[in-house]
Amino acid sequence: MRTTKIVHVVSCHAEGEVGDVIVGGVAPPPGETVWEQSRWIAKDETLRNFVLNEPRGGVFRHVNLLVPPKNPKAQMGWIIMEPEDTPPMSGSNSICVSTVLLDSGIIPMTEPVTRMVLEAPAGLVEVEAHCRNGKAERITVTNVKSFAQKLDVALDVPGIGTLTVDTAYGGDSFVVVDAEQVGIELIPENARLIAETGIKITNAANRQLGFSHPEDTGWNHISFCLFAGIPYRENGELLAKSVVAIQPGKIDRSPTGTAVSARMALLNARGQLHEGESLTGVSIIGTKFVGKIVKETTIAGQKAIVPSITGSAWISGTAQLMLDPSDPFPGGYKLSDTWPMLK
Numbered sequence: 001m002r003t004t005k006i007v008h009v010v011s012c013h014a015e016g017e018v019g020d021v022i023v024g025g026v027a028p029p030p031g032e033t034v035w036e037q038s039r040w041i042a043k044d045e046t047l048r049n050f051v052l053n054e055p056r057g058g059v060f061r062h063v064n065l066l067v068p069p070k071n072p073k074a075q076m077g078w079i080i081m082e083p084e085d086t087p088p089m090s091g092s093n094s095i096c097v098s099t100v101l102l103d104s105g106i107i108p109m110t111e112p113v114t115r116m117v118l119e120a121p122a123g124l125v126e127v128e129a130h131c132r133n134g135k136a137e138r139i140t141v142t143n144v145k146s147f148a149q150k151l152d153v154a155l156d157v158p159g160i161g162t163l164t165v166d167t168a169y170g171g172d173s174f175v176v177v178d179a180e181q182v183g184i185e186l187i188p189e190n191a192r193l194i195a196e197t198g199i200k201i202t203n204a205a206n207r208q209l210g211f212s213h214p215e216d217t218g219w220n221h222i223s224f225c226l227f228a229g230i231p232y233r234e235n236g237e238l239l240a241k242s243v244v245a246i247q248p249g250k251i252d253r254s255p256t257g258t259a260v261s262a263r264m265a266l267l268n269a270r271g272q273l274h275e276g277e278s279l280t281g282v283s284i285i286g287t288k289f290v291g292k293i294v295k296e297t298t299i300a301g302q303k304a305i306v307p308s309i310t311g312s313a314w315i316s317g318t319a320q321l322m323l324d325p326s327d328p329f330p331g332g333y334k335l336s337d338t339w340p341m342l343k
């Protein structure tokens with residue numbers, strides 16, 4: 001066996017969505033802030049291609065790189081790599097990272113509750129982990145400020161027609177459509193159709209509506225389409241289907257923490273969900289993230305919320321990714337049978 005690198009990975013999923021974590025073998029990228037480091041990773045592409053492309057990755061895979069924190073309040077920083085984007089924040093990935101840090105002993109676990117501060121590219125996030133018998137069983141992440149941007153705007157989607165949609169941010173940017181309007185039931189049998197329809201809606205939203213973060217972060221596009229189910233109550237709990245199409249055309253298996261945050265910001269903007277109240281997002285495979293409005297706030301003078309997301313993640317394996325110097329595909333490859341090409 002010979003190799004020019006060994007990248008140590010702990011594989012994990014949060015409520016069904018893969019969020020692997022690189023725990024060693026990669027030097028911290030250049031940059032004064034974790035955001036700048038994440039821009040470097042996005043532009044350079046070497047690590048992204050190595051871990052996300054085939055034969056080591058695949059379109060369903062997200063990979064997180066642990067980095068030393070830049071902010072002294074944080075115990076660890078991390079960079080999120082998704083199939084097309086290197087985003088500011090991610091619910092499922094933050095829950096995977098928290099679980100791997102604690103379950104593998106990188107950060108000492110205190111039972112029954114461990115508190116830590118992590119540094120996402122978007123900024124600091126507080127984590128409260130309920131732990132038992134050496135396992136972080138339940139993770140609550142207090143997300144970055146989330147807000148509604150456009151409410152009830154018309155969007156012409158080629159091949160679908162005119163929809164009424166919202167745009168919002170929950171650590172990443174969304175076009176949000178009521179699932180009923182598109183007439184597709186949010187069930188696993190429709191996963192391909194939901195993914196393709198979601199990408200059409202996202203692309204149309206980027207062309208016609210756009211997105212701009214009020215703090216001038218440079219995150220100025222819409223990443224995802226949230227198909228929002230009608231809220232319903234079960235034993236007093238408010239729930240709603242939360243199914244997200246991710247570029248270049250896959251469905252989040254989890255309810256998408258950033259989507260639940262964005263949806264709560266929209267409900268809050270409409271006066272339908274208030275500080276202290278909760279919304280549980282239900283994924284296409286029936287898994288749940290419990291969202292809560294921790295506090296109402298403002299961002300650049302506009303209404304916003306600080307949301308939290310609670311869910312669980314499980315370690316599914318470990319791997320050492322290697323590169324034989326004679327491998328003809330050091331950057332891997334993508335094929336459009338499983339990895340739709342962006343238009």
Ligand SMILES: O=C(O)[C@H]1NCC[C@@H]1O
Binds near residue numbers: 254
């Ligand atoms: O939970 C989330 O927010 C994420 N899941 C995969 C894509 C999103 O970043």
